[in-house]
Amino acid sequence: MSNSSEDKKQKGSIDRNRANLLRDIEQPTLLFLCRITPKFLTPDLLTAIGMLGTLIIFGAFYVASVTHEKIYILWAVLGFAINWFGDSLDGRIAYYRNIPRKWYGFALDCVMDWMSLVFMSAGFFFYIEDTFKLYVYLFACNYGWVVLVAQLRYKITDKYSIDPGPIGPTEIRILLCLVIIAEWYFGNVLIYFSTIGNAVFLLINLVDTYKLLQAGNARDAEEKRLKAEAAQK
Numbered sequence: 391m392s393n394s395s396e397d398k399k400q401k402g403s404i405d406r407n408r409a410n411l412l413r414d415i416e417q418p419t420l421l422f423l424c425r426i427t428p429k430f431l432t433p434d435l436l437t438a439i440g441m442l443g444t445l446i447i448f449g450a451f452y453v454a455s456v457t458h459e460k461i462y463i464l465w466a467v468l469g470f471a472i473n474w475f476g477d478s479l480d481g482r483i484a485y486y487r488n489i490p491r492k493w494y495g496f497a498l499d500c501v502m503d504w505m506s507l508v509f510m511s512a513g514f515f516f517y518i519e520d521t522f523k524l525y526v527y528l529f530a531c532n533y534g535w536v537v538l539v540a541q542l543r544y545k546i547t548d549k550y551s552i553d554p555g556p557i558g559p560t561e562i563r564i565l566l567c568l569v570i571i572a573e574w575y576f577g578n579v580l581i582y583f584s585t586i587g588n589a590v591f592l593l594i595n596l597v598d599t600y601k602l603l604q605a606g607n608a609r610d611a612e613e614k615r616l617k618a619e620a621a622q623k
Contacts, residue, residue, distance in 0.1 A: 410558030416478070423479055424486040433484040433495070437502055440476025443469045444506040451513030460574050463517065467570055470563045473506065478560070496550075503537055518580055525584040532591035539598045546605050 410416070431439075446469030454462040481499065484490045511530035518526055544550040557565075572579040 410561055411556045412558075412560055412564075416560055420478055420482050421486075423475075424483050427479065427483060431483075433480045433489070434498075436476045436480035436483065437498060438476070440473050440478075440480065441502060441505065443471070443473030443476060444509045445469075446472060448509040448513040451517040455516040460577070463570055463574055466513070467567045470567050474560060474563055477502070477506075496544075500537075500541060504534070507534055507537070514580065514584075518584075522581050522584070525581065525588065528588045529584050529591070532588055532595060535595045536591065536598075539595065539602055543598075543602055543605065546602065546609055 447466040448469075450463050450465035450469060453465075454460055481490075481495050484495060507530060511526055514526045514529075515523055540551060569579055569583045
């Protein structure tokens with residue numbers, strides 16, 4: 391295999407510019423997993439595996455809420471690991487095997503990300519005390535806002551970034567796992583986390599939305615300039 395071919399495979403989905411803190415560890419790990427993943431694990435099957443992880447997270451919190459036994463929420467840590475494996479590898483392995491479906495994959499990712507957000511939030515909603523359920527709703531709305539901005543940025547700039555700054559989906563998964571473990575050990579940690587998380591995500595979303603609108607203005611100005619030049623010819 392040529393170096394140029396290997397470099398192309400290492401990039402994976404070439405439209406995604408990663409800015410997350412763990413990218414220098416995560417990207418080589420994903421490349422290694424691409425090399426050893428059996429052929430029968432297709433991109434679509436990996437997507438399904440990622441969704442299975444989401445359902446495990448939902449089930450862990452739901453069972454914990456019904457039984458009032460916090461130990462069950464630890465299953466969510468396994469769910470996040472499975473979700474990361476499937477969700478992070480499905481698109482990457484498609485490019486590695488030279489069978490990418492850019493727009494199919496983009497559409498599927500968007501739908502699966504939304505479904506994952508819904509199921510995970512539902513699990514948290516069932517688990518957390520009634521007084522604080524609004525926090526879970528606001529957290530889901532704020533993270534949904536992050537996803538929406540990423541998709542709109544892609545439409546306007548043709549650059550797809552899934553990381554709201556240095557904290558991307560992988561870092562959020564790890565942080566949530568630590569929060570879940572702390573919740574099991576100490577209790578009430580999810581309440582504090584959702585309060586702080588809502589404030590942080592709101593700030594990020596406001597800043598990113600402002601940048602998005604500025605990018606929209608810049609593109610409008612560029613299109614007007616091009617139309618004016620075409621009219622003069």
